[in-house]
Structures are given as structure tokens and as C-alpha cells.
Amino acid sequence: MAKYDVLVTIPEGSKAIVGEIENTQFTMRVVAPSLELAQAKANRIANSVSQKLFDTPTVSVTVTEVQ
Amino acid sequence: MWALNLSIFDGEKDSSIVTLNFDGTITVANMTTIALAAAGAVEDLIDGAVVKAIISQVVYQASSIAPDPLSDVEIKAKFIFDVANTVKNTIVSIPTFLRSKLIPGTHQVDTTDTDVATFLAFMEDGVALLGSPRDTENRDVTGLISAEEDYGRKRKK
Numbered sequence: 001m002a003k004y005d006v007l008v009t010i011p012e013g014s015k016a017i018v019g020e021i022e023n024t025q026f027t028m029r030v031v032a033p034s035l036e037l038a039q040a041k042a043n044r045i046a047n048s049v050s051q052k053l054f055d056t057p058t059v060s061v062t063v064t065e066v067q
Numbered sequence: 068m069w070a071l072n073l074s075i076f077d078g079e080k081d082s083s084i085v086t087l088n089f090d091g092t093i094t095v096a097n098m099t100t101i102a103l104a105a106a107g108a109v110e111d112l113i114d115g116a117v118v119k120a121i122i123s124q125v126v127y128q129a130s131s132i133a134p135d136p137l138s139d140v141e142i143k144a145k146f147i148f149d150v151a152n153t154v155k156n157t158i159v160s161i162p163t164f165l166r167s168k169l170i171p172g173t174h175q176v177d178t179t180d181t182d183v184a185t186f187l188a189f190m191e192d193g194v195a196l197l198g199s200p201r202d203t204e205n206r207d208v209t210g211l212i213s214a215e216e217d218y219g220r221k222r223k224k
Contacts, residue, residue: 016127017125017128018124023197026195026196027196028189028193028194029185029188029189029195030185031181032185041182051129051131052127053127
């Protein structure tokens with residue numbers, strides 16, 4: 001299993017019940033046996049984040065293997 | 068929106084939480100006062116004890132997300148984590164846990180599963196530069212001790 005950093009980017013102005021999201025970018029770690037699976041996991045995280053926000057904005061992810 | 072969670076303990080040291088919601092514009096200082104008043108309003112209704120009050124701000128509520136119709140909050144996995152600077156552990160219980168994340172033929176959670184491993188990484192590393200999970204005394208979660216399935220008393224299946 002390898003570690004990957006996932007940079008999650010939320011569109012500016014996106015809102016949730018708490019109000020406008022201030023941190024439009026954040027990084028979290030994914031652990032996966034391959035880059036392909038890490039990307040798939042990252043995509044699921046992006047979808048999860050999007051669903052929590054008003055109007056389900058497009059959330060993007062960038063995956064980088066941790067050296 | 069604020070969620071005020073009152074922890075009520077019984078004589079066997081089991082606890083249950085009462086959640087009351089409040090407008091999100093109320094300040095933390097005022098919510099603290101409200102929490103004190105709420106305990107005063109509840110305690111004469113019970114023979115347990117209101118031991119703790121936690122205020123939390125509701126940050127998202129995605130009511131349109133539909134859970135699997137067969138999911139059950141009583142089917143859980145219990146994760147026990149090591150904590151920095153103490154012999155105490157901290158426990159996180161995940162309800163509606165997928166049985167496909169267990170090692171076949173065992174009650175053990177498959178920590179080599181990508182989704183499980185990512186959750187474990189989140190428990191240790193959190194979100195870069197922002198914060199990571201702690202125990203109830205603000206000590207850092209440092210590693211997994213064990214993870215296995217754990218059923219609640221009212222399991223439906």
C-alpha cells in the first residue's frame with residue numbers, strides 16, 4: 001500500500017448550511033495499492049464533498065504519491 | 068445551526084445523548100450559558116444525570132443523500148486507537164459498516180482495503196495544516212490497535 005496526498009479543490013463561493021466554505025482547497029491522505037485506485041478513491045471523496053454543499057458544485061481532486 | 072448534545076449517564080455508567088438544536092448566530096459564550104440552562108431544564112425529568120454538554124455547529128446537512136435501504140446503524144465496526152502520552156485508548160465506532168470490509172470468515176476489519184486504510188490515515192493525519200482527530204482529552208491519535216465488527220443490541224438483521 002502506498003500513501004497519496006489528495007488536493008481537494010472546492011469552487012469559490014460554494015456554500016453549506018454553515019455558510020460559505022472558506023477553505024476552498026485542502027489536502028488529505030489516501031492509502032491505496034496503486035495510483036489508479038488512489039485516483040478512484042479521490043474521485044469518490046470529491047463526490048462526497050460535493051454532495052454536502054448547496055447546488056452540488058464540481059469538486060476537483062489532484063492525486064500525488066507521497067515520496 | 069448549533070447542536071447541543073447533553074450526555075445523560077445511568078447508574079451502570081451507560082450514556083445516551085439528547086440533542087437540541089439552536090440558531091447558528093448564537094455566540095459560543097451564549098451557547099455555554101444555554102447549555103447550563105438546558106441541563107437545569109432536563110434534570111428534574113430524569114433519575115440519571117446530565118454529566119456533560121457538548122456544543123457543535125452543524126456544518127452540512129445533505130438530506131437528499133439516500134442510504135442503502137438495507138443499511139442498519141446497529142451493524143458497526145469498532146476501531147480502537149492508540150493515543151499519544153497515555154496508556155488509554157480511544158474508540159471510534161462506525162455504524163452501517165459494510166461487511167465487505169471484513170476479512171472473509173473473520174470478525175476483523177480488512178485494514179488493507181483502500182477505503183479502510185484511507186479512514187485510518189485520516190484518523191492519524193487528518194487534513195493537512197488544519198487538524199487531525201484527538202481523544203476526549205485533546206491527545207493525538209497515533210495508530211490503530213484493533214478493528215473488528217461490533218453489533219448493537221437492536222440489530223435488525
